[in-house]
Amino acid sequence: MMLKLLILTLCTVLPLILVKNAYAYIDPGTGSMIIQAVIAAIAVASVSIGIFWRRLRAFFERLFGRNSSGGDDSDAN
C-alpha cells in the first residue's frame, strides 16, 4: 500500500521535475516541439537536395560547355 503510494507519487512528480526546461518560462507546447523535428528534417533535406541539384546542374553545364568550346577551338585551328 505504502509502496503503491510511493510509486504513484514518484510517477506524478518526477516527470514534472525532470522535464523542467531551465531555458524557457513560456510553455513551448509539446506539439510545437515535435513538429519542429519534422520541419527541421524537411528543411535540412531540402537544402541538401538543393546543393545536390546545383552540383548536378553544374556538372552537366561543364560537360556540355566543354564540348562546345572544345569544338570551337578545333574549328578555329
Place this chain on the structure above:
Amino acid sequence: MSGCLAVTVVGAMTRMQINAGSFRDPSGQVFERDGRIYRSVFRHGVKEFVAARDAGVYDKLIADGLLVPHEEVDFGDWAPKDTVFCLTHPRIPMVSYPWEWPFSMLKDAALIHLDAMEALMPLGFWLRDASAFNAQFDGDGVCLIDTLSVGRRASDSPWVAYGQFCSHFLAPLALAAYGDVRTLSLWRNYIDGYPLDLVVRFLPFSRRYRPGLFMHLILHARAQKMADRKEDIGKIKPVKKAKVSDRGLIGIVHSLYKTIEGIKWKRTSEIWEEYGEIRTYQAEEVAKKSDYVDKVVKRLQPKVVWDLGANTGEFSLIAASQGAFVVSIDSDPGCTEYLYQKVAGDKGVKGVLPLTMDLANPSPGLGWNSQERLSLRDRGPADLIFALALIHHLVLSCCVPLGMIAEWFSGLGEHLLVEFIPYSDPMVQKLLRNRSDQHLPYSLDVFRSSFGGFFDFVDHMTLQNGRTLYLCRLRNR
C-alpha cells in the same frame, strides 16, 4: 510609458512604479523611477544575462539595431528585492500593441525576431520567447525591447519560442492577408496569439498547400491537437525529447523567414486614399489648411502629437517634419498601412507611428486585471491633438454628443486643433443622406458651447468653404 501604475512602492527617497505588463518572466522586471525606465535582472536570470553580455551578444544586437540599448547602473534600496543587475533603457515615446498595428508593422515585428535569431544562432544563443509584445516602434523602425529574452541555445533542443512565434505572427498575418485584414483586431481577444486551428479553419484552400504555411500552420496545428489528445491527466509519461540540430534550427528560421516574407496583403480599400483626390475643396484651401497646421505646430513645439482620424497622414507628416513624435490614428487599415509604407524604410520620415483604431471604440485596458496592456487614454496625455475633419463623423455617424466628445478630448491632451465643418458642407450632407433630421445637435453654436466648457479658444482660421480650424487650450480647473 506614462501612467503604467500597478504597484507603487515607496522606496528610500522616491516612488518606484513597476510596469503593469512586466511580471511573467522570473528573470527580471521593468520599472519606472524619476521618469526613467529600468530593468532588474533577478538571480534567476543572471546566468543567461552574464553569458550573453560576456559573449558580446548584446553589443552585436544593439549595434545591428535589433535590440533596445541598455546601460548597467548602480541601484539602491528602491530597486525590487532580489535585483542583481540594474539596467536602464531609453524610453519608447508611445507604447503600441499588435491589435493596433497596420499589417506591415506586424510583419516587420515578425521579421525582426527572425533577424535576431539569425544573428544569435551562430553565437550559440537564441530568443527564449517570440512575443509580439517584445517588439516596439519608436518612430525610427522596429526593435526588440526585451533584453532578457536572449538566452543560450540548449543544444539539440527545438526552438522553445516556435509555437509562440507561429501564433503571434504567422497565424494573424496569414488570416489578415488571405482572409480579411480586419481580422487583425482579433488580437484584442486572443492576447497571447491566435489559436492555429482557428486560423486554419478560415484559410482558403489555394493557400493551404503552399509549403511554408502548410508546414508551419497546418501541420503545426495538427501536431498541437495530437499532442493535446495524448496528454491524459491520468497517465503522465515522460515525453521522448524531440531533437533538432543546429543546422535544423537554422533551416527552420530560414523557412519561417521565407514564409513570412511571402505573406503579402493586397490593399483593396482605396476609398479614403481617393479622398485626397476627390477633395471637396480646392487645392488652394488645402494649402491654406496645411500652412495653418504647420504654423500651429511651429508655435507650440509639441513633443508628442496625436492625429486622430489621420487618414493618409498628410497632417501627421507636417507635424513630424517639425520634430514632433506623431501618433497617427485611423480606423481604416488601408490608410494606416499606406502611411506606414510611406514612413518605413531608410528614406522614410522619422517620428510617425500609424495605428489602426476605431476612435469610438479605442484600445481598452487588456490582459491581466485589465491593466497589463494600457488603454489609449492611459498612454497619454499628448501635447497636441489633431481632430481634423473628424468630429462630424463622431456626431453624425457614431452618434456621440458634442459635449461628450469635448470631454473626451479634454482627457487626452493639453492643446487641441479641431476642425468644425458646417452643416451645409457636402461631406456632412453625405453622412446625412439617409437621415436628414434624425441626428444629434450639430451646429457651430453647440460646438462652441460644448468645447468652450473644457477649452479656451486660443486662435482660429476660417477657410473659404466655411470650414473653421480652432486651436484650443485646456482650461485649468
